[in-house]
Amino acid sequence: MTLFPHSVETERLRLERLTSDDLWDLYDHARTDAPGIDEVTRHLTWDPHETPKVTRDFVTMVESQWAEGEVATYVVRPRDGEANAGEFGGATGLTVDWERRLGTLGLWLKPPLWGRGYSGERAGALLALAFDRLDLDVVAVTHDPANDASRRAIEKYVDRFGGRREGTFRHAAVGHGGGVLDHVRYSVAREEWRAAVGEDHGVRFGVES
Known part of the structure; x- marks a missing residue:
């Protein structure tokens, strides 16, 4: 049993643990x-x-990171009542640095x-996971x-959850073809989030079936 819930539900989204069962859906949406x-x-x-081997290797890595408690990676699916309900909509993750008590969000749709507005709704779910x-x-x-x-999306939800823009980190990551990228970073502290959402964050965590 890991620390991460198998699923996370919000009003309009369901986040489900990404596993080998999602390999072909992931490949269909991530292929060249x-x-x-x-x-x-x-x-x-x-x-x-x-x-497909690239996708398989990625999924293998994701499953290992999940088992080790390092990264929780989820498939994003709109819930019933939404357009594209139940479909593979992308992936999101929470990377955990336990020593620094820090989580880092990632997303593609x-x-x-x-x-x-799914970016902010999904961020709210992962903030609840990180802090609660x-x-x-x-x-x-x-x-x-x-x-x-x-x-625009990040500024909107970071402001809603009481966070702040920290600045531009130069040469923070490697992008396509080995090019170096700057990154603009934002953060939300647990006390800021709690003051913004109160006791009822409206996020539901599921367990492994």
Whole structure:
């Protein structure tokens, strides 16, 4: 049994643990010729998957990280009543640095799910996981300075949860083709989050069936 819940539910989303059962769905949406994949990965640090083996190796890594309590990676699915309900919508994760009591958020969504406010709703779910279940002190999130859509989404939910913009970290990550990327970083502390949401954060955690 790991520290991470098998699923996390919000009003409109269900986050489900990413496993080998999702391999072909993931490959279909992350492969080099997937619809909109260049747009999806333009500001990210991973390249589209050239073969199913790349996806398999990624899933194997994700399952190992989950077992070790290092990263909780979830498939994002809209719930019933939403457009694209039940479909594979992308992936999100919470990377944990236990020594620093720090969590870091990650997310990618396929284009049909953009512009619906899902980024903030999913962030709220993972903040609840970080602070309410994992007893972390701070959660951070970053974006490429050139990614205005991510900037707007992140600023909106960081402000809602009482967090702050920390600044631009130069040469923070390696992107496509070995290029170096700057990152703009934000953070939310547990006390800030608690003051913003109160005692009832409205997030439901599921267990392994």
